[in-house]
Amino acid sequence: MYKSIVFILIITYSLVSFSQRFTISGYVSDAKSGEKLIGASVYDTISKRGTITNAYGFYSLTLNEGQAVLIISYVGYTPYIEKTSIQTNIVKNIQLEPTIQLNEVVVVGQRENRQVESSQISVTQIPVQTIKQLPVFFSETDILKTIQLLPGVQSGGEGTSGLYVRGGGPDQNLILLDGVPVYNCDHLFGFFSVFNADAINNITLIKGGFPARYGGRLSSVLDIRMKEGNLNEHHGIFSIGLISSKLMLEGPLKKKKSSYLVSARRTYIDILAQPIIRAAANDGTAGYYFYDVNSKINYIFSDTNRLYLSFYLGNDKAYSRYKDSYYDGGNRYEKKLKAALGWGNIISALRWNHLFNPKLFSNVTTTFSRYRFNVGIESKQQTNNVNTAEYSLKYFSGIHDFSTLIDFDYRPNSDHNIMFGTLVTYHTFSPGINVFKVTGTNDDNIDTTFGNKNIYAYELAAFIEDDISINALFKVNAGFRQSMFFVRRTWYSKLEPRISLRYLFHEQWSVKLAYSQMNQYIHLLTNSGIGLPTDLWLPVTDKIKPQHSTQYAIGLFTSVLKGFEASIEGYYKTMNNIIEYKEGSSFFMETSSWEDKVTMGKGWAYGSEFFIRKNKGNTTGWIGYTLSWSWRQFSDLNFGKAYPYRYDRRHDVSVAVTHKFSDRTDVGLVWVYGTGNAISLPIEQYPAWDNILNQHVNYEYYPTIEYYDGRNGFRMPSYHRLDLSVNMHKKRKYYTRTWSIGVYNVYNRKNPYYLYFKHDNNRKRLTQISLFPLIPSFSYTMNF
Amino acid sequence: MKKNKKNTIIWLFAIMLLIVSFSCEKYIDMEITDKGRKPVVNAILIADSIPIVKIFQSMHILDNKPFKKITDAQVRLIINGQSKMLLFDSLTEVYTDTNIILQPFSEVTVDVQTGFGNAKGKTVIPVNIPILSIDTVSHYSNEGNYDGVEIRLRFSDVPNEKNYYMISFKSSTMTPTFEETNDPGFDYFYDKVLISDFAFDGKVKTIKLICYRSIDYYFQTGTIEFFLFHLDESLYKYQLSFNKQQNTSASPFSEPVIVFNNIVNGYGICGSANVSKVTINL
Secondary structure: OHHHHHHHHHHHHHHHHHOOEEEEEEEEEEOOOOOEOOOOEEEEOOOOEEEEOOOOOEEEEEEEOEEEEEEEEOOOEOOEEEEEEEOOOEEOOEEEOEOOOOOOOOOOOOOOOHHHHOOOOOEEEOOHHHHHHOOOEOOEOOHHHHHOOOOOEEOOOOOOOOOEEOOOOHHHEEEEEOOEEOOOOEEHHHOEEOOOHHHEEEEEEEOOOOOOOOOOOOOEEEEEEEOOOOOOOOEEEEEEEOOEEEEEEEEEEEOOOEEEEEEEEEEOHHHHHHHHHHHHOOOEEEEEEEEEEEEEEEEEEEOOEEEEEEEEEEEEEEEEEEEEEEEEOOEEEEEEEEEEEEEEEEEEEEEEEEEEEOOEEEEEEEEEEEEEEEEEEEEEEEEOOEEEEEEEEEEEEEEEEEEEEEEEEEEEEOOEEEEEEEEEEEEEEEEEEEEEEEEOOOOOOEEEEEEOOOEEEEEEEEEEEEEEEOOOOEEEEEEEEEEEEEEOOEEEEEEEEEEEEEEEEEOOEEEEEEEEEEEEOEEEEOOOOOOOOOOEEEEOOOOOOOEEEEEEEEEEEEOOOOOEEEEEEEEEEEEEEEEEEOOOOOOOOOOOOHHHHEEEEEEEEEEEEEEEEEOOOOEEEEEEEEEEEEEEEEOOOHHHOOEEOOOOOOEEEEEEEEEEOOOOEEEEEEEEEEOOOEEOOEEEEEEOOOOHHHOOOOOOOOOEEEEEOOOOOEEOOOEEEEEEEEEEEEEOOOOEEEEEEEEEOOOOOOOOOEEEEEEEOOEEEEEEEEOOOOEEEEEEEEEO | OHHHHHHHHHHHHHHHHHHHHOOEEEEEOOOOOOOOOOEEEEEEEEOOOOOEEEEEEOEEOOOOOOOEEOOOOEEEEEEOOEEEEEEEEOOOOEEEOOOOOOOOOOEEEEEEEEOOEEEEEEEEOOOOOOEEEEEEEEEEOOOOOEEEEEEEEEEEOOOOOOOEEEEEEEOOOOOOEEOOOOOOOEEEEOOEEEEEHHHOOOOEEEEEEEEEOOOOOOOOOOEEEEEEEEEOHHHHHHHHHHHHHHHHOOOOOOOOOOOOOOOEOOEEEEEEEEEEEEEEEO
16 A cells, blocks of 8 residues: 555656646736736636736746747736747746826726635735725825725724724734734824835735634734835825825835835824913923834845845824922922823834745745833922932833744646745733832832733744645645744644635636634733723733634635626634633732733624625725624623624625726725624612711712623614715826825714713713714825 | 914814814613612621611612612621621611621621512621821922922831722811822822722831812811721722722723622622721811
8 A cells, every 4th residue: 555655656756747847937027116016917828827926926837848828917007918938947027017107096906807716715905006095084094994894894993993803803813014913003092003005015804714824813814015115216205194294215226126115104293283282281291193114125136036124113102291390498499290101013024035946935034023012100309400309100011022934935836836834933022010119208219110020932833835726616725834832831732724615616706615723822901992002912821821713714706797806705703712801800900910800711703794896997996795793702701691792793884986087086985884883881770888987977869880781782873984085186297296185974974982871851861972073184195 | 474374274273173072972762671679788897886787779770860778678797607687777877786896807797688689798897007197298389389288197008918998088177189199009089099008018108198278268277087997808899999980981991890899689888997097187
């Protein structure tokens, strides 16, 4: 038996080795900018074999010796057709011309039939240009808010950037910027995201059927790739909006060899509002701002070696300062008070692309990611400029990672695309350190540090996956990922099998199935409905186990309507070892460790998603509808009974459409509808007794305590909103200018933000508070 | 001209801020479950005092009338295993027994039977922690003028154990205010501060208050009584969570605070305290 298997393998290998097959490989890029095109199609019409470019624009297609007619295409670009004779391995770098000139409305996206043909399910790519054309909140283009418009993805509260994918929590999304995890994607308490669309090249969202190369989170992968910078010419974009301004510059450092990209953004609410704040606070000042900077350099050493260095820095800061002084008895007394709240990310990645041979492409990536939150208050008293008393309390929390990833993309022939690699990450968790200092008072001077000590952990993973074309009808993406986590002498190891199957039963129809297991070794500890920067990232411990999910997905895909692609998907997902605060626990009960404040439980979610999208023509966009359920169950919460997740949303509809009237004018429309969020409301009330000093007094009035029976048993009213925008472009001598005018919540819908009880004419009534009424906005952009 | 332009920008910005800050409010109708009434037992037992227990009936959340006091309940006190009935005093409308004086370290169970359900709770009376001293110092305003008195209250924490305190005051003519710090384990409310000793275990702690001279009482003298309550853990959690619920009930940023409840089959608190008192004349 053993000999037979060896013999068959030798014969097979010989046949493969000795047949006259050659590989054509290279990069596909934009002819104007040199920017790599991710997901471009390379197809031979004679053999009917094809492939697509990877995340670095690289392709490799192995064909039999003879003639080939190659069509290289990408939506928004003129297809490149070449008849060639294949007698040897060929390296062919191809540059595609945009069908519409840059600086105008460019419709870029996927190949028309890509969704139907691909083996992957639950994957969506969003063209950056579409994001820029859609209406925006406060004139700020926001990638995450556009992602929220896709089926299966829900937003948190009004105007916030949090993502809740297929019933999962906001911590269960692996958000990658150039392959580096981003731990906090929020600016301004979640009203804006950290991603600056001017610096972004490609966005891919995966909600299910996860390929083995991704791991570490349960619910989704959002893979955001930055632009590399123009290799041929210097260009820039300057934009001024209602609350912020942006500048992006790109160009060659050495023509066709090396390029740079720098993009920066800053809000100026604090600067504009300063006169008002100063008028309101006599001796003090206060403000808030955020800024971020993206940069990237890439250097092409040769056809086989490229180096990329990318960097992101973003910070939010809220501050207040107060100073007061007076003279008494010839002495000058001064009191200073400072308070500040800040949070931010630093991300960097150094990546080396190496082509071993036309079939084997590799990447070595080292990354650093840091998220830090700090809050502090400091007061000083001085007499004649000498410190007499000092008080300070500072709190830090955060996480930082060093990581190395080595991955390979091996395409032995057009029927296999094998990806394998390994990842090691060194995590440092800072779960909340307090530094408390008092000097110069009558008490003993205090200088102490307390809180939870840093926790160090290693996360390792190895993966292999193969995208196999079994025949013209069946295609499979199968693989597994071995993940491991080591923390405080506790070792976790899990095998995560993944498989997706496509059956192309008609040229324009396919059905797909997927099964995936995911593990997550870090938890986000949060007790609020919005993304507060105080939320803590914490590792698994010997008490707190890794989160684990299993997801089944099935989908029907079609491109039968010309210019449209449509799909309907169903999913069922289970999640184990998810955490929540115990009832009554909160940040203010500081005496116990965080592990004692939380409880572990399970969740499950199921639903179906309908999606129809048009990528070509003057009118583009999509309509999405989700019908879903999401449940949670914890033995310590809600008396052990299952309850709906806060973001369980039965119906969710989104419409996102852009229309180009002419080269000078285009418009965008967004309409969303969602079932109201699940909330906890009290059902009973009883009198408190807080006045220990007057126990004998017979009060007529007692303060009231509200009793909650069951979590999230009530629904807020439904949410819906219409946003409109118009972009007007005009070519000037040296630049193209764009005026963007938008209106958020056009029909001024009073959407629920939160509910409370209000006393009105001796009646107690439930009252709704809404946040954003109709809000107009505008921005001016120069594209040069 | 330039100044006008700048002013226009500032005004435009202010108007935009106003629009954004503007919140809309409306009434909505929603059906809220009614699961029936339960006994409310409020028993805060003070060392070296007689026991006092108040019994009420809970109400549906949308009811908007005074709470119903229960006058015909059977209230039994079990002190270190010995059972005694409390009687209803119609004058003060509490259940009490003037022959019982509660002692530190006593384990006390309150057992209540009413026509709509039975409930009970348990506590251990804490030991007395004395106020070490109360000092007064003249206080000057920011302009350097004398405008009141700074009061410093000192007490010593018992080392190597978890202790909880509440400091409060009573005066008919003066209203001191706590000089709030951000010390960990300190939670300030309008007329009290709740303290957990984890950050100053076994040390002497000083709490500062300022007593301003108001116009009405400028020429009057008066007294202020200061109280240091040594609380049991249940009463500390009840006080803290209740005051937090009062403070955060309208906050959209957090899950509702659930008030600590140690009454089995009912609502309320069975907690205890030992109080030290010092009176000063100003």
